[in-house]
Amino acid sequence: MAGKRILMLAGDFVEDYEIMVSFQMLLMVGHTVDVVSPGKKAGEQVTTAIHDFEGHQTYTEKRGHNFTLNATYGGTKADDYDALVIPGGRAPEQLSTDESVLALIRAFVTADKPIAAVCHGLQLLAAANVISGRKVSAYPACRAEM
Structure with missing residues (x-):
């Protein structure tokens, strides 16, 4: 398979493991991955967060x-x-x-392009109102569900 050009949407306190591993694996198998964040330019950074269960209720x-x-x-x-x-x-x-993020997501849906939303990434699909009536495959990607 020829490498594809993939867009990754990020923002501050994106889940560390979900952005790092997804980005590295997609590059490793030959894809080009552009990671963007609203209001930020290439070379700027987003801060990641690490979520873990440590014996508490959440x-x-x-x-x-x-x-x-x-x-x-x-x-x-x-x-x-x-x-x-x-x-x-x-x-x-x-x-x-x-709204610009939601419009971008809707454009991917309208063009019938693949979208992978990991864990809480599904919140963006719901906010863009693009999952009603569509087949959505959900996998236990969140540590909370593992």
């Missing part, structure tokens, strides 16, 4: 790493990509209020 959140964006959000178009990846963490909650 997970704890700790600061993760700085992830350097390799593309600029401004001017990003679905037409330039073959697929979209949305990692989870806290970022989808904040991104779900950005």
Whole structure:
């Protein structure tokens, strides 16, 4: 399979493991991956978060790493990509209020391009109102579900 051009949407406090591993694995198998965040340019960073269960009723959140964006959000178009990846963490909650993000997601859906939403990334699909009446495959990607 020829490498594809993939867009990854991120924001501050994106889940560390979900962005790092997805990004590295997609590169490893030959894809080009542009990671963008609204209001940020290539070379700027988003802060990641690490969520873990440590014997409490819910997970704890700790600061993760700085992830350097390799593309600029401004001017990003679905037409330039073959697929979209949305990692989870806290970022989808904040991104779900950005109409430009929701419009971008809708453009991927309208173009019938593959979208992978990991864990809380599904919040963005719900906010964009694109999952009603569609087949959605969900896997226990969240540590909370493992």
